[in-house]
Amino acid sequence: MTTSTASxxxxxxxxxxxGALQLERLHDRRGEAVALLRHAVxxxxxxxxxxxxxxxxxxxxxIREALRPEDDVLVVTKVGADPDPGGHPPLRLAQRxxxxxxxxxxxxxxxxxxxxxxxxxxxxxxxxxxRPEGDQVVDLDDQLAVMTALRDEGKIxxxxxxxxxxxxxxxxxPAGIVCVQNAYSLVSRDDEDMLELCVAEGxxxxxxxxxxxxxxxxxxxxxxxxxxxxxxxxxxTATQVGLAWxxxxxxxxxxxxxxxxxxxxxxxxxxxEITLDAATRAALDAVESRSNEVSIG
Numbered sequence: 001m002t003t004s005t006a007s008x009x010x011x012x013x014x015x016x017x018x019g020a021l022q023l024e025r026l027h028d029r030r031g032e033a034v035a036l037l038r039h040a041v042x043x044x045x046x047x048x049x050x051x052x053x054x055x056x057x058x059x060x061x062x063i064r065e066a067l068r069p070e071d072d073v074l075v076v077t078k079v080g081a082d083p084d085p086g087g088h089p090p091l092r093l094a095q096r097x098x099x100x101x102x103x104x105x106x107x108x109x110x111x112x113x114x115x116x117x118x119x120x121x122x123x124x125x126x127x128x129x130x131r132p133e134g135d136q137v138v139d140l141d142d143q144l145a146v147m148t149a150l151r152d153e154g155k156i157x158x159x160x161x162x163x164x165x166x167x168x169x170x171x172x173x174p175a176g177i178v179c180v181q182n183a184y185s186l187v188s189r190d191d192e193d194m195l196e197l198c199v200a201e202g203x204x205x206x207x208x209x210x211x212x213x214x215x216x217x218x219x220x221x222x223x224x225x226x227x228x229x230x231x232x233x234x235x236x237t238a239t240q241v242g243l244a245w246x247x248x249x250x251x252x253x254x255x256x257x258x259x260x261x262x263x264x265x266x267x268x269x270x271x272x273e274i275t276l277d278a279a280t281r282a283a284l285d286a287v288e289s290r291s292n293e294v295s296i297g
Contacts, residue, residue: 004272006254008047008204009118009158009178013074015247016272017047018265019208019258023062024055026260030062037066039262043269047074049181049206049256051122052106053091056083060110075111076179076206078162079103080122093124093136097146104150120160120181121147126190127163127183128214140168144175162208166194179204179254185212186227186245187219189289199252206254211242219290221245226283236274243271245284 005012018040026033037048048067050059060077067073079100084092094103100121107116121143124132132138150156160179161172169180180198182191184207198205213220221227221242231238246253257268276284 003251006204006252007202008074008254011074013047013254014044014272015254016045016243016269017049017074017254017256018045019256020048020050020059020063021054022258022260023059027055027058033058033062033260034066036260036262036265037062040265040269041067041071041073043266045269046072047076047254047256049076049078050111051078051081052103052110053081053083056085056090057106057110060107064110064112074117075113076118076120076160077107077111077116078120078122078160078181079107080120080124080162082106089130093130093132095124095132095136095138095143097138097142100143100146101150104155108155115154115157117157118160118178119147119150119156119158120162120179122162122181123168124163125165125168128209128218129163140171144172148175160204160206166191166197169194169197173201177201177203179206181206181208183207183209183214184246185210186221186242186284186287187212187224187290190291195250195252199250203252204254205250205252206256207246208256210246210255210257211239221287224287226287230276230280230284233280234274234276236271237267240267240271240274241284243268244274244276245281247272248276248281 006015023033080095081091082094084090147159158178162181184191195205211221222238227238227241230241259265
């Protein structure tokens with residue numbers, strides 16, 4: 001049985017939050033987007049993950065409209081990329097210190113706050129997706145210097161990391177890291193050593209692409225026979241099994257599944273109530289882990 005809450009940035013939050021990336025699918029139905037986020041809060045979600053480049057500011061605007069101070073929701077944003085509405089993908093890297101500072105200011109404005117509770121530095125050292133080139137290859141120390149300065153100024157409450165290697169996390173620990181967001185799932189467990197370090201250091205592990213399969217050719221948890229067998233045994237969906245396995249795997253795992261569909265939202269939150277018996281866990285643990293390294297451009 002898993003506990004339903006975990007520590008994150010000095011507070012206790014429900015282990016299943018909400019990732020705001022999918023809100024962009026409701027761009028032309030803003031009222032539905034606001035209602036979806038309100039429903040998430042009603043379901044007990046108190047941790048929302050966002051970025052200014054999600055929908056070129058749309059996700060942050062919805063969060064600003066939907067959330068109220070009394071909801072006491074921990075809003076986590078990220079820097080390291082900026083919106084690029086005409087691009088493919090619709091973002092451009094923004095790794096340089098002055099760009100990180102500008103991105104923090106953009107998030108402060110669009111979220112309508114004077115302090116960002118947690119900001120993840122998206123490094124792009126690992127995982128599927130883009131890699132920095134040219135002047136976007138920036139030393140970690142230079143990035144942490146501006147992030148800690150922003151924290152000292154009160155514009156950031158705490159610092160996290162995203163898409164990093166074990167070496168980068170170790171180098172960053174003295175800066176006081178509260179969370180790591182890496183691509184990680186039942187079928188792509190490359191970062192087991194990093195997860196163990198996070199457990200030891202009291203750092204929240206917030207996997208993105210928690211079911212794998214982010215890009216063509218990458219493994220998907222929902223394609224695994226063991227996952228479907230567990231779903232049938234438990235009377236739940238394969239997606240819920242993939243999420244539940246993560247919660248059972250380590251006590252510091254926090255999930256931020258995203259969706260634009262209220263029924264999927266309810267199913268995702270419901271994954272936190274699933275208990276995996278020993279035999280089911282053993283069968284899932286035996287699933288082969290494959291690399292999720294792939295580049296897009």
